Amino acid sequence: MSKKSSFKRKILVMSGLILAVSLTAVTFINSSIAKASITNRLLNFEIPAITNNIIALVQKDITSVSIGLSVIAEDPNIQQWIIDGEPEDLIPYINKRLTLTANRFNTMGCNLVVWGSKNYYEYVNNSYNIRKVLPEDTWLAEFNNSGVEVGVNAYTNYPPFGDVAFMNVRIDNNGDFLGVMSVAINLKDFVQSVNNTTIGDLGQNIMVDSSGVIRIHPNREYISNKNIKDEQGYIDQFNNINNRGSYSFSYLDNTGDTRYVNSVYLPQLDWYLITEASGNEIFKDINDAIVKTIIISIILLLVGYGILYIITTVVSKSLGKLTVAVDDISEGEGDLTKVISVNSRDEAGILGASLNLFISKLKDLVTNIKSVTTSSKELGEVLATNAEEISSTVVEIASTMNSINSKTDILTSQIDNSHKSVLKIRGQIVNLNENIEREGQYISESSAAIEQMVASVKMFLKYPKVKKRP
Numbered sequence: 001m002s003k004k005s006s007f008k009r010k011i012l013v014m015s016g017l018i019l020a021v022s023l024t025a026v027t028f029i030n031s032s033i034a035k036a037s038i039t040n041r042l043l044n045f046e047i048p049a050i051t052n053n054i055i056a057l058v059q060k061d062i063t064s065v066s067i068g069l070s071v072i073a074e075d076p077n078i079q080q081w082i083i084d085g086e087p088e089d090l091i092p093y094i095n096k097r098l099t100l101t102a103n104r105f106n107t108m109g110c111n112l113v114v115w116g117s118k119n120y121y122e123y124v125n126n127s128y129n130i131r132k133v134l135p136e137d138t139w140l141a142e143f144n145n146s147g148v149e150v151g152v153n154a155y156t157n158y159p160p161f162g163d164v165a166f167m168n169v170r171i172d173n174n175g176d177f178l179g180v181m182s183v184a185i186n187l188k189d190f191v192q193s194v195n196n197t198t199i200g201d202l203g204q205n206i207m208v209d210s211s212g213v214i215r216i217h218p219n220r221e222y223i224s225n226k227n228i229k230d231e232q233g234y235i236d237q238f239n240n241i242n243n244r245g246s247y248s249f250s251y252l253d254n255t256g257d258t259r260y261v262n263s264v265y266l267p268q269l270d271w272y273l274i275t276e277a278s279g280n281e282i283f284k285d286i287n288d289a290i291v292k293t294i295i296i297s298i299i300l301l302l303v304g305y306g307i308l309y310i311i312t313t314v315v316s317k318s319l320g321k322l323t324v325a326v327d328d329i330s331e332g333e334g335d336l337t338k339v340i341s342v343n344s345r346d347e348a349g350i351l352g353a354s355l356n357l358f359i360s361k362l363k364d365l366v367t368n369i370k371s372v373t374t375s376s377k378e379l380g381e382v383l384a385t386n387a388e389e390i391s392s393t394v395v396e397i398a399s400t401m402n403s404i405n406s407k408t409d410i411l412t413s414q415i416d417n418s419h420k421s422v423l424k425i426r427g428q429i430v431n432l433n434e435n436i437e438r439e440g441q442y443i444s445e446s447s448a449a450i451e452q453m454v455a456s457v458k459m460f461l462k463y464p465k466v467k468k469r470p
């Protein structure tokens with residue numbers, strides 16, 4: 001019973017782990033794919049759509065005005081009036097042109113600024129005014145030095161206009177800078193559209209100039225009073241934003257929310273549009289779906305575990321019966337005549353039938369082994385008899401070998417004596433040889449002496465005999 005319980009427990013634990021890991025992996029993969037899809041949609045569709053809408057507003061409110069204003073700035077009557085020194089009798093004509101221009105483009109006012117005299121002719125709120133360019137109006141000299149045909153100076157909270165953009169068009173006469181024709185465009189609707197066109201309730205749009213000064217912000221206290229470079233998430237990013245192009249990044253704010261940021265340059269205003277989206281808000285539906293998925297996964301896990309428990313219980317019962325039957329067969333000396341009772345056609349029944357077949361074959365194998373054992377015993381007895389005969393033969397051979405060894409020892413002794421005699425004869429021969437050599441030497445010496453004596457005699461005989469004197 002303990003084996004059955006152990007098997008059942010292992011199956012349940014392994015299956016439970018597999019189900020849990022599978023459901024967790026599926027949930028994680030689905031959430032990752034969904035977040036990646038939403039992020040891709042955010043960066044490639046929603047933020048560009050908002051940017052395009054705002055660019056369309058800029059073109060509608062600003063760009064279209066610049067085209068019409070350029071035509072008016074090229075009016076030869078206005079150019080000639082400036083060249084002639086701004087005669088007073090033509091000022092009503094100038095005021096009329098300012099009025100028509102303001103009404104045509106539905107602007108807040110229209111201005112004509114003369115470079116030489118520094119006179120500032122303005123039409124604002126249905127009234128005309130002539131004043132001098134103030135010292136703080138450095139924009140006029142900057143516009144002259146820039147050499148551009150059209151320029152835009154946009155302001156928020158600019159008295160007395162509020163949110164306004166001044167569209168400036170150069171008045172030239174054969175390359176000589178005469179002045180500027182400008183209109184004041186109400187940016188209230190534009191600013192409101194920028195603030196309202198956001199991604200979600202927690203998203204926001206910010207517009208900054210090329211220095212980072214905030215020009216449009218949902219919190220109007222930030223306008224012209226704060227620099228985006230000092231704000232959280234932008235301290236190290238403004239150099240990347242200020243590239244006269246587009247740039248995307250993300251940062252983690254102090255609430256733990258991931259903010260997705262995209263910036264794009266608006267050349268008409270020389271500003272940057274910065275669009276922010278809240279990661280918590282964007283992924284809220286996904287996070288809720290993940291929680292629901294986890295709950296459903298837990299329920300499915302419990303249901304699956306219950307079904308698995310029932311299945312393993314049924315299987316373990318069948319296996320338990322087989323285990324009991326096998327234990328009965330294995331007890332004692334192992335009765336191979338017993339047969340396992342098979343009452344089903346499922347896998348357990350097939351296993352029981354296979355075990356019966358195995359036991360039958362094992363029984364035949366044991367019978368064959370017994371037969372082989374008997375034959376081996378008889379063969380062993382025959383081999384034992386033959387071994388005794390071989391043993392006696394070996395004894396005889398050993399005795400013969402001992403006799404041969406004894407005779408070999410005698411022969412070896414005689415050979416040693418003969419060797420000693422040969423050595424003695426050899427010594428005597430050597431002595432005899434030495435004596436013969438000495439005798440030969442003596443004979444050689446005697447022969448030499450005899451030859452010398454013969455030579456002396458011969459020499460003596462050659463001399464003549466001396467006669468004796470009488």
